Amino acid sequence: MSSLISVNNLTRHYGDFIAVNDISFKLAAGDILGFLGPNGAGKSSTMQMLSGNLAPTLGEIFINGIDLLENPKAAKASLGYLPENPPLYKEMTVDEYLQFCARLHLITKSQLNKVCDSAIERCGLGEVRQRLIRNLSKGYQQRVGIAQAILHSPPVIILDEPTVGLDPIQILEIRQLMKTLGESHGIILCTHILPEVQAVCNRVQIINNGKLVYSSDMDALLNTPNTKFEITLSSVIKRDELSGHTAFKAIEMIDDYHFIAESDFDADKLSAYIVEQKWGLTRFTTHEVSLEKIFIELTAGEAGTSAAEEAA
Amino acid sequence: MILTIAKREFRSMFLSPLAWVILAVIQIILAWSFLTTVDYFFSIQSDLSTLSNAPGVTDLVATPLLEVTSIILLMIMPLLTMRLISEEKRNKTISLLLSAPVSISEIVIGKYLGLLFFIGTILLLIIAMPLSLSIGTELDFIKLLSGALGLFLMLAAFSAAGLYMSSLTDNPIIAAMSTFGLLLFLWLLNNNTGDGGTNILNYLSLHTHFAPLLRGILNTSDIAYFLLFIVGFIVLTVRQLETQRLQS
Numbered sequence: 147m148s149s150l151i152s153v154n155n156l157t158r159h160y161g162d163f164i165a166v167n168d169i170s171f172k173l174a175a176g177d178i179l180g181f182l183g184p185n186g187a188g189k190s191s192t193m194q195m196l197s198g199n200l201a202p203t204l205g206e207i208f209i210n211g212i213d214l215l216e217n218p219k220a221a222k223a224s225l226g227y228l229p230e231n232p233p234l235y236k237e238m239t240v241d242e243y244l245q246f247c248a249r250l251h252l253i254t255k256s257q258l259n260k261v262c263d264s265a266i267e268r269c270g271l272g273e274v275r276q277r278l279i280r281n282l283s284k285g286y287q288q289r290v291g292i293a294q295a296i297l298h299s300p301p302v303i304i305l306d307e308p309t310v311g312l313d314p315i316q317i318l319e320i321r322q323l324m325k326t327l328g329e330s331h332g333i334i335l336c337t338h339i340l341p342e343v344q345a346v347c348n349r350v351q352i353i354n355n356g357k358l359v360y361s362s363d364m365d366a367l368l369n370t371p372n373t374k375f376e377i378t379l380s381s382v383i384k385r386d387e388l389s390g391h392t393a394f395k396a397i398e399m400i401d402d403y404h405f406i407a408e409s410d411f412d413a414d415k416l417s418a419y420i421v422e423q424k425w426g427l428t429r430f431t432t433h434e435v436s437l438e439k440i441f442i443e444l445t446a447g448e449a450g451t452s453a454a455e456e457a458a
Numbered sequence: 459m460i461l462t463i464a465k466r467e468f469r470s471m472f473l474s475p476l477a478w479v480i481l482a483v484i485q486i487i488l489a490w491s492f493l494t495t496v497d498y499f500f501s502i503q504s505d506l507s508t509l510s511n512a513p514g515v516t517d518l519v520a521t522p523l524l525e526v527t528s529i530i531l532l533m534i535m536p537l538l539t540m541r542l543i544s545e546e547k548r549n550k551t552i553s554l555l556l557s558a559p560v561s562i563s564e565i566v567i568g569k570y571l572g573l574l575f576f577i578g579t580i581l582l583l584i585i586a587m588p589l590s591l592s593i594g595t596e597l598d599f600i601k602l603l604s605g606a607l608g609l610f611l612m613l614a615a616f617s618a619a620g621l622y623m624s625s626l627t628d629n630p631i632i633a634a635m636s637t638f639g640l641l642l643f644l645w646l647l648n649n650n651t652g653d654g655g656t657n658i659l660n661y662l663s664l665h666t667h668f669a670p671l672l673r674g675i676l677n678t679s680d681i682a683y684f685l686l687f688i689v690g691f692i693v694l695t696v697r698q699l700e701t702q703r704l705q706s
Contacts, residue, residue, distance in 0.1 A: 197557040201704045223559040235466075237473040249462040250558040294554070351615035 149174050149208075150224075150302050150332035156205035157457050158191050158356075165191045167356035170204075175301070176427040178328040180343030180364075182437075183335040184445050189336050190230055193306050196225040196334070212300050225253065228308055232291025236280035238289055240271055243279060244297060251298040261297060268323060269293040270316075273317065284311035290420040292320065296327060303327060306336045321346050332429065340437050344368075350437065354445045365439065374433035375416060378404045380426030406433055459560055460568040467542075467572025477576065480534055484527075485583055492524050495519045497533035511575045516598040519586035521672050524605045527584055528612055528668060532641050535613065538576065539620025540634035542569050543695070547628040563696045570621055570692060577613045581606060581671070601674035608671025611684035612664060616641055625698045 151173035158166040166188040173179055182289065183189045194200035195364075196207060198218055210224040234244055244262045244411050253261050266275055269289045274282055277289060288311050295303055305324070309317045324333060329353040335347060343350055352360035382402045388394055393416060396408040409416050411431060420427050471477040478646050499518050506512040518521050545565075546552040555565050591597060621636040641664075648663035660666050664687075667680040 194553075197553070199553050199556045199703070219559045219561060222557060225557060227553070227557040229553045229557075231550040233549075233551040236549075236552055237470055245461065246466050247558075250459070250555070250560060252459075252559060343584070422585060441647060 150177075150210055151334070152206075152208040153196070154208075156192065156207065156245040158188075158195060158200065166195070166202075167354075168252050169353070169356075169358050171351060171358065171361065172396075173302070173332045173334060175332050176329060177349055178324060178333045178335060178347045180294035180350040180351065181334055182338065182340070182343060182350060182441060184338070187355060187445075188356040190306060193227075193304055193336050194230070195333070196223060196304055197229070198222055199229070202389075206348040224301045226295035226298065226303045228291045228305045230306045232287055234263050234279045234287060234290060234293070234294075237278065239278055240244055240266070240275045242281075243290065245295060246429070246453050247294045247297055247317045251300075253298055258402045265293040265297045268296065280439050285313060285316055288312055289320075290315070292323075300331070303332075304334045307338075308335070309337070309339065309342060317342075340441060344437050348360045352441060355405060360440065366441070373410070374404060374406055374408050375413065376406050376429070376431045376433045377402075377427070378422065378429035379420075383425060391423075460564050460571060462574065463560070463565060464571035465484045468575040469568050471538075471576055474535070480537065481580065481583070484530060484534065484580060488523065488527060488584055489528060489587065492519070492523050492532025495522050496591075500527055511536055514596050515591060516588070516601050517611070518675045519591065520597070520602050521605055522607050523584070523588060524672055528609060530646060531580070531613055532616065533638065535616040535641065536620055536623075536634040536637035538573065539617055539637055540630040541624070542573065542621050542626050543587075543699070544630045548630075562699050562703075566621070566625075566644040566692060566695050566699065570617065573617045574623070575612060577610065577617065581610055581613070586610075592672070598674070604674045604676055605672045606681075607676075608668050611671070611681065612668050615664060615684050615691075617687040618695075622691045622695045622698065625695045625702075 149172040151171075153172070156166055156169045157164070168190075169192065169392045171179075175342050181192070183190055183372050190198060195202045196209075196214075198214055198221070201337065202215070207221075209221040212221040214221040214223070235246070238246070241262065241342055244265060245258060248258050248261050257285070266272055269292050271286070271293060274286055277280060278288060284372065289307070292305070292308055308324075309320055312320060321342065324335065328346075328348075335343065337343060344364070350360070350362055351358060351362055353421060380403070383405075385397060385399050385405075388405070388407070393411055394407045394409055398406040407416075413430075417427070417430050420430070491533040492508060496519055501513060542545045543552070546555070555564075585602070588597065616637075619640055620633070623637040623640065624630070626636070644662070646663075647659045648666045667677075667683045670677055670680055
């Protein structure tokens with residue numbers, strides 16, 4: 147299967163500063179890729195390079211198999227892009243604006259109205275289509291931005307923080323829309339709202355200090371077998387006493403009653419074991435690997451080591 | 459594709475009050491100037507009839523009008539060109555164009571064409587005034603046409619320079635001010651009186667190439683000068699935007 151986006155050794159310098167450092171990844175049809183990173187990690191620079199707004203210092207970008215740097219016009223035809231700031235001409239009405247975007251993306255005259263109508267419907271813009279974009283609320287403006295990106299149903303859609311400024315119901319609608327689009331298109335979702343990535347994406351990548359530090363399938367991430375359990379007991383237990391039991395491989399005490407244990411046992415077996423010891427088990431939960439924990443571990447850890455390197 | 463961008467540019471000018479205000483102001487000032495010249499023409503008409511080779515109404519009314527127009531528009535063109543690219547950069551709408559399947563030269567030429575449409579509108583309104591004289595008298599249409607062509611080329615050259623200045627900054631006011639400075643400088647270059655060295659400066663001045671066209675003298679070299687001027691600044695603008703994509 148050919149990939150929709152293929153990025154090889156992408157690097158971008160701003161003077162001496164390296165914003166994006168040797169990134170490579172692929173996006174296949176049907177993928178919704180969550181692109182995460184703390185502020186200033188190089189997310190937006192990467193997106194700008196993918197959309198042709200910024201020229202890379204080094205590296206290659208293929209969109210739908212076409213080299214973006216060699217043949218930008220053909221490559222950009224397969225691309226829908228919503229930048230951080232939606233690029234709206236505020237003096238136009240929603241209808242006029244979308245028709246202009248459609249023409250820019252080489253939609254033929256006969257298709258023009260159909261394409262615009264479907265985008266307006268999908269983004270819930272029906273009521274405001276005759277109004278000036280300037281007078282719309284932030285949420286509606288954001289939706290016009292999304293409509294612009296999906297208008298010509300491009301194989302690749304890049305959304306840079308699409309749900310900023312939307313209310314909770316709109317966020318759910320847009321997430322639903324992204325899932326529907328994701329079935330037939332490849333989407334890159336750039337955000338720092340972690341639950342959003344967990345809800346929508348099937349792949350996740352984390353970028354920090356310009357480097358790709360994590361890349362995984364969402365399924366693999368969420369279904370890693372659990373070896374950690376959070377346990378609360380009603381009696382005070384000493385750490386030494388617990389360590390004596392072979393059931394626990396490692397123990398991390400939170401307070402006198404409450405600890406996190408690593409074990410080779412599965413949940414069923416371990417809970418039965420604890421009950422047998424008559425310690426007064428009051429709470430037993432699996433200690434979940436969440437995206438948030440991975441994110442904090444990777445980005446904070448990275449910052450820590452680089453600070454240490456500087457000190458040395 | 460170029461036309462799509464040009465049409466949007468042209469339409470969005472009329473969506474802001476600026477274009478209407480500019481059209482109104484130009485029209486009022488020029489109408490006043492036109493009326494005073496017509497008045498002047500009437501007052502000297504009897505003297506003219508005694509001359510054997512007297513200048514006609516085209517020379518005495520239409521040509522001065524076009525001359526005044528060029529000076530007024532020298533001051534107003536920067537206001538029209540200042541937003542072209544700088545505002546797109548400031549509002550980040552330029553990324554819509556950059557991520558669409560359009561090349562940078564198409565974007566620049568499209569915007570330039572949109573402005574030319576607007577200049578055409580201004581010119582039609584202005585030419586309508588001397589044309590209205592043809593009801594009562596005979597005009598030298600060829601001379602008028604040559605003058606209009608000269609004015610159009612001149613305004614097109616102003617626009618090209620303004621377009622380039624607008625691509626250098628994301629602040630429209632700075633773009634307007636530097637365009638004004640550049641145009642005024644190019645206009646005044648020929649005011650150097652004296653010898654030798656001023657020939658080149660004279661040649662570079664916009665006014666040197668505009669004046670013959672006003673007098674009905676159609677020189678290939680003058681037209682080539684304007685075309686080169688326009689193409690030169692458009693190419694510079696494209697280069698400028700390409701460079702910004704690499705650096706910013």
